[in-house]
Amino acid sequence: MADVVIEQGGVARTARPRKARSLRNMLGRKSTVAFFLTLPLILLIGLLVLYPAFYSLYLATLNKAMTKFVGLGNFTFLFKRETFWMVVKQSCIFAITAVIFKALIGFIVAHFVHNIPGKKQRKWRGMLLVPWVIPPAMSTLAWLWLFDPSYSAFNYTLSFFGVGPIPWLGETFWARFSVILVNVWYGAPFFLIMYLAALKSVPDQLYEAASIDGANWWQKMWYVTLPMMRNIIAITTLFSLIVTFANFDIVRILTSGGPLDTTHLFATWAFQVGIQSSDIPLGACVSLFMVPILAVAAIFILRDVNKRGNEA
Amino acid sequence: MSTLVIDKAGPTRKLGSMSRDRAWALRWSYFFLVLFAIFFLTPPLYMIITSLKSSAEISAATNPWWVFHPTLSNYVELLTSNQFLRFFWNSAIISIVVVIVTMLISIPAAFALARMKFWGSATLATGVFLTYLIPDSLLFIPLFKMLAVIQDLTGITLLNRWYVLVFIYPTLTVPFCTWIMIGYFASIPKELDEAAIIDGASWLQTLLRIFIPVALPGLIAATIFAFTVSWAQFLYPLVFTTSVDQLVLPVGITTTLIKGDVFNWGQIMTGALLGAAPPLIIYAFLMDYYIAGLTAGATKG
Amino acid sequence: MLMADVALRKVVKRYDDVEAVRGIDLDIADHEFIVLVGPSGCGKSTTLRMIAGLEDISDGDIMIGGDVVNDVPPKDRDIAMVFQNYALYPHMTVAENMSFGLRLKHYPKAEIKARVTEAARLLDITDLIDRKPKQLSGGQRQRVAMGRAIVRNPKVFLFDEPLSNLDAKLRVQMRIEIKKVHQKVRTTTVYVTHDQVEAMTLADRVVVMNKGRIEQIGTPNELYHKPATRFVAGFIGSPAMNFIPCRLEESGGKLNVRLTDRISFPLPPARAARYGALPRNDGLLLGIRPEHLTESNAHLEPGVETFDTVLDVTEPMGMETLVYFSLDGTPVCGRVNPNAGAKDGAPMRLAMDLNNMHLLNEETGVVL
Numbered sequence: 001m002a003d004v005v006i007e008q009g010g011v012a013r014t015a016r017p018r019k020a021r022s023l024r025n026m027l028g029r030k031s032t033v034a035f036f037l038t039l040p041l042i043l044l045i046g047l048l049v050l051y052p053a054f055y056s057l058y059l060a061t062l063n064k065a066m067t068k069f070v071g072l073g074n075f076t077f078l079f080k081r082e083t084f085w086m087v088v089k090q091s092c093i094f095a096i097t098a099v100i101f102k103a104l105i106g107f108i109v110a111h112f113v114h115n116i117p118g119k120k121q122r123k124w125r126g127m128l129l130v131p132w133v134i135p136p137a138m139s140t141l142a143w144l145w146l147f148d149p150s151y152s153a154f155n156y157t158l159s160f161f162g163v164g165p166i167p168w169l170g171e172t173f174w175a176r177f178s179v180i181l182v183n184v185w186y187g188a189p190f191f192l193i194m195y196l197a198a199l200k201s202v203p204d205q206l207y208e209a210a211s212i213d214g215a216n217w218w219q220k221m222w223y224v225t226l227p228m229m230r231n232i233i234a235i236t237t238l239f240s241l242i243v244t245f246a247n248f249d250i251v252r253i254l255t256s257g258g259p260l261d262t263t264h265l266f267a268t269w270a271f272q273v274g275i276q277s278s279d280i281p282l283g284a285c286v287s288l289f290m291v292p293i294l295a296v297a298a299i300f301i302l303r304d305v306n307k308r309g310n311e312a
Numbered sequence: 313m314s315t316l317v318i319d320k321a322g323p324t325r326k327l328g329s330m331s332r333d334r335a336w337a338l339r340w341s342y343f344f345l346v347l348f349a350i351f352f353l354t355p356p357l358y359m360i361i362t363s364l365k366s367s368a369e370i371s372a373a374t375n376p377w378w379v380f381h382p383t384l385s386n387y388v389e390l391l392t393s394n395q396f397l398r399f400f401w402n403s404a405i406i407s408i409v410v411v412i413v414t415m416l417i418s419i420p421a422a423f424a425l426a427r428m429k430f431w432g433s434a435t436l437a438t439g440v441f442l443t444y445l446i447p448d449s450l451l452f453i454p455l456f457k458m459l460a461v462i463q464d465l466t467g468i469t470l471l472n473r474w475y476v477l478v479f480i481y482p483t484l485t486v487p488f489c490t491w492i493m494i495g496y497f498a499s500i501p502k503e504l505d506e507a508a509i510i511d512g513a514s515w516l517q518t519l520l521r522i523f524i525p526v527a528l529p530g531l532i533a534a535t536i537f538a539f540t541v542s543w544a545q546f547l548y549p550l551v552f553t554t555s556v557d558q559l560v561l562p563v564g565i566t567t568t569l570i571k572g573d574v575f576n577w578g579q580i581m582t583g584a585l586l587g588a589a590p591p592l593i594i595y596a597f598l599m600d601y602y603i604a605g606l607t608a609g610a611t612k613g
Numbered sequence: 614m615l616m617a618d619v620a621l622r623k624v625v626k627r628y629d630d631v632e633a634v635r636g637i638d639l640d641i642a643d644h645e646f647i648v649l650v651g652p653s654g655c656g657k658s659t660t661l662r663m664i665a666g667l668e669d670i671s672d673g674d675i676m677i678g679g680d681v682v683n684d685v686p687p688k689d690r691d692i693a694m695v696f697q698n699y700a701l702y703p704h705m706t707v708a709e710n711m712s713f714g715l716r717l718k719h720y721p722k723a724e725i726k727a728r729v730t731e732a733a734r735l736l737d738i739t740d741l742i743d744r745k746p747k748q749l750s751g752g753q754r755q756r757v758a759m760g761r762a763i764v765r766n767p768k769v770f771l772f773d774e775p776l777s778n779l780d781a782k783l784r785v786q787m788r789i790e791i792k793k794v795h796q797k798v799r800t801t802t803v804y805v806t807h808d809q810v811e812a813m814t815l816a817d818r819v820v821v822m823n824k825g826r827i828e829q830i831g832t833p834n835e836l837y838h839k840p841a842t843r844f845v846a847g848f849i850g851s852p853a854m855n856f857i858p859c860r861l862e863e864s865g866g867k868l869n870v871r872l873t874d875r876i877s878f879p880l881p882p883a884r885a886a887r888y889g890a891l892p893r894n895d896g897l898l899l900g901i902r903p904e905h906l907t908e909s910n911a912h913l914e915p916g917v918e919t920f921d922t923v924l925d926v927t928e929p930m931g932m933e934t935l936v937y938f939s940l941d942g943t944p945v946c947g948r949v950n951p952n953a954g955a956k957d958g959a960p961m962r963l964a965m966d967l968n969n970m971h972l973l974n975e976e977t978g979v980v981l
Binding site: 030031033034035037038040041042044045048049051052053055056059105108109111112113115116117122124125126127128129130131132133134135136137138139141142143145146148150151153156157185188189190193194197239242243246247248249252253266267270271274275280283284287288290291294297298301302 | 337338341342344345348349351352353354355356358359362370373375376377416417418420421423424425428430431433436438439440441442443445446447448449450451452453454455456457458479480482483486487490515540543544546547550551562563565566575577580581584585587588591592595596599602603606607
């Protein structure tokens with residue numbers, strides 16, 4: 001017995017350093033491989049996302065010719081401009097109203113589509129998602145044409161009801177209405193698809209159990225459907241809030257911010273100031289104002305996504 | 313079953329009222345769906361209608377919802393215009409290269425993040441997701457300035473060159489594609505790679521011969537996403553390119569077909585329709601993958 | 614033919630602070646069918662995965678065919694593994710699944726085909742060769758997974774709970790199938806299961822594991838009749854062995870075992886000789902299997918003692934009836950003839966076969 005123990009100790013003694021070394025090599029090899037696999041991703045994010053993000057912070061502290069450091073000068077300058085506060089207001093009105101209507105329409109239509117049986121449901125779903133598939137720059141052109149001051153097809157139709165002509169893009173109220181309408185048109189199908197997926201994931205047995213418990217339609221909605229969809233509703237809404245808040249294409253093509261800068265969002269105004277008027281620091285400064293709102297939404301999304309991850 | 317039919321006064325009445333409710337719900341659903349479908353489909357239909365009209369018919373201000381003298385002249389004109397074809401070609405080549413670059417970056421990274429736990433891998437995965445939430449409108453100004461600075465330093469022309477978009481677009485496509493590929497890869501049972509290891513596959517063989525084929529639906533969804541995002545991108549090309557021969561379709565149509573106050577709507581609508589065609593065609597054929605990719609972002613996480 | 618024996622020397626597996634496997638020594642002979650059995654979390658799967666090379670070993674050595682393979686990657690260990698969820702490649706046909714390993718090693722096409730055909734014939738899946746895993750039933754998938762192992766012609770087969778995803782009937786069928794295959798190919802096999810029936814029916818030798826250690830190694834019969842510990846005695850056999858607190862007493866020059874105030878039996882001579890040196894105090898357990906607690910009859914063998922009790926519950930199983938009663942609060946199970954007239958709540962005279970009793974130290978769990 002003692003012999004065996006000694007012998008085994010010997011084996012172990014000779015074997016261990018070798019094993020330890022090769023194990024470390026193997027671990028080293030594995031994480032080296034992993035590092036090289038993720039290197040392109042890290043470089044891309046580092047050089048073309050993170051670096052420009054911080055570079056923009058630096059740019060925002062320069063004067064227009066970018067020759068002098070002005071500290072927070074650009075920010076204080078913005079705070080004094082009425083247009084800036086209008087952009088803040090309009091961005092919030094635009095994003096919040098559009099997201100609410102997108103979510104509502106998406107939710108309602110998702111229920112209608114969910115009612116349709118089998119194969120037909122696929123067709124309806126396919127048809128209703130079309131606005132989301134068309135590049136927004138292209139579809140906004142169609143809206144621009146529908147809103148055309150002299151040839152508007154909407155006004156033509158409305159004239160039969162004795163309404164109009166409505167200055168779709170010419171007056172502040174209607175211009176704001178129009179950009180929101182187009183954004184809702186473009187974004188509602190996304191909500192529809194997400195909510196439909198969520199609806200499908202609610203097991204039928206829950207509804208059957210609720211029926212047996214005597215729940216009516218509203219109660220089923222309130223106690224079964226909504227709680228089961230809660231997470232998807234939250235994530236979709238927050239995500240859409242970010243995208244809508246940062247929207248550029250629709251306003252740029254439809255109104256270019258007009259009339260009188262009243263439909264400008266951060267993105268379109270930053271473009272006008274930074275690129276068209278070549279005041280890069282001020283433009284950078286304007287777009288940086290999106291960061292706090294985006295950050296808050298991102299934190300909430302991340303929390304929900306992590307929660308989902310933990311559940312799974 | 314037969315007893316139910318005979319006993320009409322009994323339980324069938326209850327059953328009948330249930331199915332009658334359902335039938336009404338269905339009818340109302342159809343009614344509202346038709347209304348929403350009109351709302352959702354009016355712009356694209358109006359594009360088609362206008363694209364079939366001549367300039368004369370448009371300026372005559374007849375019923376805008378009807379084509380009295382259909383003509384394909386707009387299509388013929390655009391499809392024989394070198395400038396328009398140039399836009400199309402630029403868009404196509406950029407989108408295809410971006411898809412390839414995206415896949416070459418995303419797939420290995422997703423594989424590493426899903427299967428090789430290493431120092432910082434969890435943080436990196438979260439970082440990838442956060443990057444996806446950073447919009448283009450936050451980065452276009454610093455990127456523009458960066459390109460200008462690099463151009464001055466190296467003497468390589470970067471601004472007003474379409475190929476620079478090939479480097480910029482992946483910032484929009486790679487994070488999401490990596491994120492959903494992580495989800496797809498992570499859903500592959502661990503035993504499958506263990507079986508492959510025992511069968512003697514290296515990690516590269518495991519990736520190429522097991523993971524990619526098994527996660528093919530996810531790969532298709534990611535590819536569609538990368539392509540449609542690249543094709544539809546408007547802000548970056550608007551900022552980074554200006555010469556007519558460097559433009560991509562969305563920018564080309566909005567800037568060259570709208571000349572001052574002269575709107576040739578027939579051609580604009582035709583151009584927009586042709587510009588919308590590739591994503592629509594992909595969508596028509598690969599709808600399920602498209603939708604899977606769309607919902608994957610939130611449900612896979 | 615290469616020797617394909619497997620040896621584990623003081624093998625330890627640590628995850629951070631937790632020791633999943635705490636120093637295992639095991640010798641598996643060439644051609645042997647070894648089953649590792651134990652409750653979940655006992656370290657049996659970890660041990661198997663260390664033999665496969667899917668887990669690094671924290672300490673000790675693993676040898677296959679006499680060579681230390683601690684640092685050898687799985688593909689070079691010449692092993693094949695069958696997983697619990699089969700782990701078939703979903704995008705490959707049955708033939709492709711089976712030949713994947715051979716194709717990676719660039720075997721000649723003709724040989725691959727020959728081996729796949731042979732394995733398919735052996736497993737009776739020739740007709741399924743071009744199907745995808747999705748089109749197969751659970752049992753068929755299991756066969757394919759085995760086929761994938763067989764075509765490799767490895768030194769060692771490793772099975773990781775291969776039958777636990779199948780329904781009860783299929784499990785019995787596949788169990789027999791696995792045994793047949795092993796009889797034909799004679800490959801050294803390490804098989805992990807939590808099902809003691811599977812372990813008993815398949816194994817040449819069974820390794821009972823508990824809490825990262827080996828409790829006992831032996832043939833199925835040895836484990837059943839000569840368990841070394843309370844854990845093994847309780848784990849092997851169904852319904853499980855009864856453990857009744859007892860005490861040794863001397864009365865009239867004979868050694869008795871006292872179960873309750875009322876019930877005390879004289880030990881048969883062989884047992885009395887074996888237990889004679891034990892202290893006469895409490896802290897002992899009488900281990901008796903249900904089949905050695907039967908109805909009393911007229912011709913009692915020597916060493917079989919009777920006692921009266923009142924049954925709590927009876928379970929007719931068809932060929933036998935299980936009876937449950939308690940002795941001073943300890944629940945006990947017996948197995949009686951279905952015609953013995955056992956009824957719920959009724960009194961009954963039972964017979965205990967003390968020739969098959971075990972005596973255990975209650976504290977250490979060691980069978981004395």
